[in-house]
Amino acid sequence: MTSPLLRVRDLVVEFSTERGLVRAIDGVSFDIMPGETLGLVGESGCGKSVTSLAILGLIPSPPGRIVSGSIQLQGRELTGLSEAEYRHIRGKEISMIFQEPMTAFNPVFSIATQMIDVLVRHQGMSRRQARNRAIEMLALVGIPAPEKRIDEYPHQMSGGMRQRVMIAMALSCNPKLLLADEPTTALDVTTQAQVLEQIVKLQEELGTSVVLVTHDLGVVAEACDRAVVMYAGRVAEEAPIRCLFEQPRHPYTEGLLKSIPRIREEKLPELPTIPGSVPDLLHLPPGCRFGDRCYKADEICHRREPRLELRSDIAVACHHPNTYAAPAPCPES
Amino acid sequence: METKERTSLWAKAWYKFRRDRIGMVSLGVVLLYLVIALGVWLGLWGQDWSSIEGPMWAPPGPEHWLGTNIIGQDIFERAIYSTRTAFDVGMVVAILSTLLGGLLGALSGYFANSWVDELILWLMGVLDAIPFYLFVAALAYALQGNPYAMHIAMIATFWTTTSRLVRGEVIKLKNFEFVEAARAIGLPQRLIIFRHITPNTFHILLVQATIVFVSAIKSEVILSFLGLGITHGVSWGLMIAESTQEVQAGHFSNFVTASTFLFVLVMAFNMFSDSLQDALDPKKVSA
Amino acid sequence: MKPLLDIRNLKKHFPVRGGFFRRVVGQLKAVDDVSFRIPRGQTFGLVGESGCGKSTLGRAILRLHEPTSGRVMLDGTDITALDRRELVAQRRNMQIIFQDPYASLSPRRTVMQTLLEPMEIHRIGTPDSRRRKVLELLDIVGMSSKILHRYPHEFSGGQRQRIGIARALTLDPKFIVADEAVSALDVSVQSQVLNLIARLQREMHLSFLFISHDLAVVQHISHQVGVMYLGKLVEIAPAIDLYRDPRHPYTRALLSAIPVPEPGRKSKRIILEGDVPSPLNPPSGCPFRTRCPEAMPVCAEQLPDLKAIHDGDDPHQVACHLY
Numbered sequence: 001m002t003s004p005l006l007r008v009r010d011l012v013v014e015f016s017t018e019r020g021l022v023r024a025i026d027g028v029s030f031d032i033m034p035g036e037t038l039g040l041v042g043e044s045g046c047g048k049s050v051t052s053l054a055i056l057g058l059i060p061s062p063p064g065r066i067v068s069g070s071i072q073l074q075g076r077e078l079t080g081l082s083e084a085e086y087r088h089i090r091g092k093e094i095s096m097i098f099q100e101p102m103t104a105f106n107p108v109f110s111i112a113t114q115m116i117d118v119l120v121r122h123q124g125m126s127r128r129q130a131r132n133r134a135i136e137m138l139a140l141v142g143i144p145a146p147e148k149r150i151d152e153y154p155h156q157m158s159g160g161m162r163q164r165v166m167i168a169m170a171l172s173c174n175p176k177l178l179l180a181d182e183p184t185t186a187l188d189v190t191t192q193a194q195v196l197e198q199i200v201k202l203q204e205e206l207g208t209s210v211v212l213v214t215h216d217l218g219v220v221a222e223a224c225d226r227a228v229v230m231y232a233g234r235v236a237e238e239a240p241i242r243c244l245f246e247q248p249r250h251p252y253t254e255g256l257l258k259s260i261p262r263i264r265e266e267k268l269p270e271l272p273t274i275p276g277s278v279p280d281l282l283h284l285p286p287g288c289r290f291g292d293r294c295y296k297a298d299e300i301c302h303r304r305e306p307r308l309e310l311r312s313d314i315a316v317a318c319h320h321p322n323t324y325a326a327p328a329p330c331p332e333s
Numbered sequence: 334m335e336t337k338e339r340t341s342l343w344a345k346a347w348y349k350f351r352r353d354r355i356g357m358v359s360l361g362v363v364l365l366y367l368v369i370a371l372g373v374w375l376g377l378w379g380q381d382w383s384s385i386e387g388p389m390w391a392p393p394g395p396e397h398w399l400g401t402n403i404i405g406q407d408i409f410e411r412a413i414y415s416t417r418t419a420f421d422v423g424m425v426v427a428i429l430s431t432l433l434g435g436l437l438g439a440l441s442g443y444f445a446n447s448w449v450d451e452l453i454l455w456l457m458g459v460l461d462a463i464p465f466y467l468f469v470a471a472l473a474y475a476l477q478g479n480p481y482a483m484h485i486a487m488i489a490t491f492w493t494t495t496s497r498l499v500r501g502e503v504i505k506l507k508n509f510e511f512v513e514a515a516r517a518i519g520l521p522q523r524l525i526i527f528r529h530i531t532p533n534t535f536h537i538l539l540v541q542a543t544i545v546f547v548s549a550i551k552s553e554v555i556l557s558f559l560g561l562g563i564t565h566g567v568s569w570g571l572m573i574a575e576s577t578q579e580v581q582a583g584h585f586s587n588f589v590t591a592s593t594f595l596f597v598l599v600m601a602f603n604m605f606s607d608s609l610q611d612a613l614d615p616k617k618v619s620a
Numbered sequence: 621m622k623p624l625l626d627i628r629n630l631k632k633h634f635p636v637r638g639g640f641f642r643r644v645v646g647q648l649k650a651v652d653d654v655s656f657r658i659p660r661g662q663t664f665g666l667v668g669e670s671g672c673g674k675s676t677l678g679r680a681i682l683r684l685h686e687p688t689s690g691r692v693m694l695d696g697t698d699i700t701a702l703d704r705r706e707l708v709a710q711r712r713n714m715q716i717i718f719q720d721p722y723a724s725l726s727p728r729r730t731v732m733q734t735l736l737e738p739m740e741i742h743r744i745g746t747p748d749s750r751r752r753k754v755l756e757l758l759d760i761v762g763m764s765s766k767i768l769h770r771y772p773h774e775f776s777g778g779q780r781q782r783i784g785i786a787r788a789l790t791l792d793p794k795f796i797v798a799d800e801a802v803s804a805l806d807v808s809v810q811s812q813v814l815n816l817i818a819r820l821q822r823e824m825h826l827s828f829l830f831i832s833h834d835l836a837v838v839q840h841i842s843h844q845v846g847v848m849y850l851g852k853l854v855e856i857a858p859a860i861d862l863y864r865d866p867r868h869p870y871t872r873a874l875l876s877a878i879p880v881p882e883p884g885r886k887s888k889r890i891i892l893e894g895d896v897p898s899p900l901n902p903p904s905g906c907p908f909r910t911r912c913p914e915a916m917p918v919c920a921e922q923l924p925d926l927k928a929i930h931d932g933d934d935p936h937q938v939a940c941h942l943y
């Protein structure tokens with residue numbers, strides 16, 4: 001078995017707010033294998049974005065702080081690195097793309113300037129080499145006439161176009177890991193399809209590992225090999241994608257899958273729902289965080305918080321996980 | 334699932350303000366001044382500011398804590414009385430100019446790009462273009478002998494900043510969905526503006542009022558020094574004006590006392606105003 | 621049966637000003653010649669991508685944006701012909717639910733004040749009966765009466781959305797525009813609110829114009845669906861027909877683009893080229909032709925009419941030269 005590219009162990013991040021100390025993520029662990037696409041899914045406040053910021057060393061401090069845990073990139077510990085050291089890792093070894101591409105660009109510089117600067121700094125290329133490489137990357141993400149469009153400014157492009165330029169920029173230094181935080185959420189369905197297709201294609205061609213942070217299970221199903229489902233700052237379930245969708249173990253995953261509005265042959269009288277709403281991180285229920293909303297919850301769930309238990313390559317944090325007679329067709333990853 | 338606290342936005346802001354140490358200290362200082370001013374109003378102290386009680390330039394001592402001035406008036410007594418003058422001017426100007434600025438700003442913001450807006454913007458432009466001291470001098474001349482000439486001049490010029498800030502905020506607010514909801518209900522514009530929009534600019538008005546208060550006190554000192562300000566009573570500005578002769582003669586008590594009283598209040602009020610701004614910032618409050 | 625809402629040739633054009641004297645240099649045709657009907661007690665789903673004019677259409681119907689031309693008949697009354705006073709009176713009959721639960725409630729008003737206000741303005745009932753009505757509505761939308769004196773910032777997105785729905789119901793309207801009413805909510809809460817809207821619609825016999833960019837959400841809640849592109853309706857059909865047998869190439873592409881939460885089931889996806897053209901400078905002829913995989917020469921010359929491809933009470937209508 002190959003060793004993981006990125007190993008996150010028992011990560012705890014806290015934020016001090018005016019209402020008190022909030023534990024945004026509380027003991028999150030997962031691995032990312034080389035060349036795989038991992039989905040990090042969950043609803044707002046589940047800690048998925050905080051996790052990705054922590055990996056990038058971008059937790060705003062204050063008010064945030066990594067309290068404990070470790071993040072290792074190919075065996076190298078990232079927590080505790082100085083900002084200067086982190087700057088060598090960001091953009092070069094770990095790249096990122098964000099939800100709103102407009103805010104990620106500097107509006108006063110052309111695309112060319114911004115892409116070339118990154119390449120010159122991280123790859124030590126000459127400006128001419130860097131320009132050629134940048135044009136190559138733009139062509140790769142499907143920008144028509146890249147040698148012309150490279151001299152445009154961010155505001156001259158449409159949302160989908162900007163998101164592709166951002167992907168090109170993020171991948172231009174051959175990073176080992178690409179973190180994509182809700183990369184398609186701000187886009188329309190038709191554009192989202194284009195961009196998603198592009199990410200999957202590039203991932204296959206370049207062999208980069210990708211972490212796809214999203215609230216959209218449809219996106220996960222289309223693009224990921226494996227997914228980590230988070231709830232209220234913890235991992236609820238982690239599994240290869242087909243297992244997760246066909247045989248969800250955690251009742252939360254099950255409920256989420258059922259309640260996604262999807263196009264159906266027959267109209268249902270009622271959409272299945274999960275009762276209640278996500279708990280306030282400052283007033284978590286005792287025991288299992290999902291306990292108040294879970295149809296399986298019993299006395300033990302309200303008393304003891306379940307630990308994340310690993311069963312072959314599936315991990316579940318539940319006292320009463322679903323069991324299945326016939327195992328799902330989980331492809332070896 | 335439900336938050337435990339049951340608080341209005343004001344209560345939240347106060348909770349936040351209370352934890353701001355600088356804010357609380359400066360508020361304490363401001364309140365101390367306010368107590369002094371109230372005492373003067375109520376006749377508890379500072380009543381002998383005009384009586385000639387001692388020799389000229391008496392040194393500080395048990396009789397005259399901070400000495401006497403050129404004609405033998407008690408400097409401490411005069412500084413105490415001047416606190417009331419400062420609050421008189423500061424409060425009148427702050428309240429009226431904030432009301433005026435808030436009202437006109439809300440109207441020009443809500444009716445942005447209409448003739449109402451154009452008119453108000455034009456008026457602001459004109460007032461801002463006239464040099465302040467020239468304007469006061471002209472007004473003082475025009476209102477010959479009116480003790481409120483200075484107040485009127487300050488109100489007429491200070492509202493424009495408030496108005497601009499409120500206008501910008503209202504333009505932002507009127508595109509919020511809750512304003513559309515009010516229109517969809519059929520609420521008259523008057524109620525939309527004054528019930529739903531302006532209450533959300535109160536944080537700006539409050540902070541602006543504190544800023545105008547400080548500006549008014551400072552301007553009063555300068556205007557009184559120039560002879561355009563207070564005509565009845567005494568103020569720190571008048572004390573500093575008197576002290577010019579004394580300083581030449583080597584007696585600094587009058588000058589130092591008036592300046593210190595002024596400096597501490599202005600500093601405290603500025604810090605209070607900064608902390609207030611932080612506490613009321615809606616971006617931070619609603620988070 | 622007479623429809624509750626009958627919209628005929630509705631247009632909303634925004635003048636575009638430019639140059640030194642801010643003269644009108646063009647027209648942004650946000651809603652361009654749209655006609656459709658909503659029967660009593662039914663939901664009409666309106667889908668389209670951002671900037672297609674669907675929100676503007678919803679607001680033009682309610683005259684929150686003044687329509688440029690066209691007619692809106694609500695239960696026999698021509699909304700577009702009303703003067704200001706009559707319009708205020710008609711607002712009882714038509715309400716709106718908004719997208720952003722964080723911006724749609726007045727921040728410094730309690731739930732009680734927010735819910736009483738519409739009845740006070742329209743002088744409905746006595747203070748006592750208004751209060752009873754508020755409690756009844758909170759019960760209907762599934763909120764406890766303990767929250768009456770709380771402020772919006774104390775609630776979660778889903779709870780705020782329920783309060784927004786209660787506000788829309790205070791005046792017992794016949795027709796409600798729901799503008800992306802569940803788009804900002806988390807999946808688990810989204811389905812709760814959708815069920816609530818569907819239940820209200822059934823039980824109170826309301827008509828909805830349900831605007832959304834999400835085709836799956838629209839399917840669940842709508843009787844009829846209209847697809848909008850660049851200010852025009854390109855296809856209208858009963859919900860079942862539209863999803864089973866989409867005709868317009870744009871509708872097909874939209875449907876195929878939705879990510880399906882079933883791994884391994886790679887749908888045959890129609891990837892559209894390029895982006896939506898600017899509504900300031902729309903293409904000649906059919907607005908979709910620049911991205912249409914089936915574009916023909918005639919598409920550049922002639923604007924296709926919306927025509928029925930089969931008859932019936934709810935005809936399936938398409939605006940495309942293929943049919």
